[in-house]
Amino acid sequence: GAGVSQSPSNKVTEKGKDVELRCDPISGHTALYWYRQRLGQGLEFLIYFQGNSAPDKSGLPSDRFSAERTGESVSTLTIQRTQQEDSAVYLCASSFVAGGADTQYFGPGTRLTVL
Amino acid sequence: AQSVTQLDSQVPVFEEAPVELRCNYSSSVSVYLFWYVQYPNQGLQLLLKYLSGSTLVKGINGFEAEFNKSQTSFHLRKPSVHISDTAEYFCAVSGDTNAGKSTFGDGTTLTVKP
Numbered sequence: 001g002a003g004v005s006q007s008p009s010n011k012v013t014e015k016g017k018d019v020e021l022r023c024d025p026i027s028g029h030t031a032l033y034w035y036r037q038r039l040g041q042g043l044e045f046l047i048y049f050q051g052n053s054a055p056d057k058s059g060l061p062s063d064r065f066s067a068e069r070t071g072e073s074v075s076t077l078t079i080q081r082t083q084q085e086d087s088a089v090y091l092c093a094s095s096f097v098a099g100g101a102d103t104q105y106f107g108p109g110t111r112l113t114v115l
Numbered sequence: 116a117q118s119v120t121q122l123d124s125q126v127p128v129f130e131e132a133p134v135e136l137r138c139n140y141s142s143s144v145s146v147y148l149f150w151y152v153q154y155p156n157q158g159l160q161l162l163l164k165y166l167s168g169s170t171l172v173k174g175i176n177g178f179e180a181e182f183n184k185s186q187t188s189f190h191l192r193k194p195s196v197h198i199s200d201t202a203e204y205f206c207a208v209s210g211d212t213n214a215g216k217s218t219f220g221d222g223t224t225l226t227v228k229p
């Protein structure tokens with residue numbers, strides 16, 4: 001079946017602009033995760049959804065970051081007033097449920113460059 | 116709070132040599148441990164995971180890892196590597212509190228040379 005897809009694959013924007021990143025999880029997966037991966041670094045947890053509820057938003061770096069999810073489907077990560085330090089690869093993953101034991105399936109990522 | 120430390124940022128080895136990628140973790144609760152691999156220009160995929168039971172876990176492509184609770188380690192090993200094993204390897208931990216949150220290490224770049 002289809003894997004996790006993300007769009008766009010690359011996004012170049014100017015400082016101060018807003019961007020929206022999209023994630024389509026694997027069909028049937030109720031949990032969805034967003035991570036940020038800066039160059040040469042590990043994955044930084046941002047937020048996860050169980051269904052369309054986000055029990056843990058503690059990883060969002062600032063109030064410029066927000067995310068929403070429609071049902072158990074598409075999720076959008078929005079970054080307002082982008083800054084150069086927001087440049088990174090944003091990864092989305094999904095799993096059957098948001099249990100710690102569940103394998104996460106990752107998308108290819110969106111590479112965001114803020115000029 | 117949980118954390119993961121991957122002790123080596125880069126590991127260069129020759130083809131057919133054995134390799135060990137080291138991972139230490141900390142957590143106040145029972146943990147689940149994972150190794151993910153990211154091949155060049157590809158997304159992350161699961162290599163193996165420890166949930167419970169036998170402390171020796173076997174994964175894909177001939178990799179295995181051993182959970183050591185007393186040393187809080189989950190080192191990844193392969194007895195003989197191939198050029199195709201060249202990739203970034205990430206260790207991750209999650210716990211049964213705050214079940215949705217996984218913590219990843221900074222990654223280890225394994226480079227296999229001919």
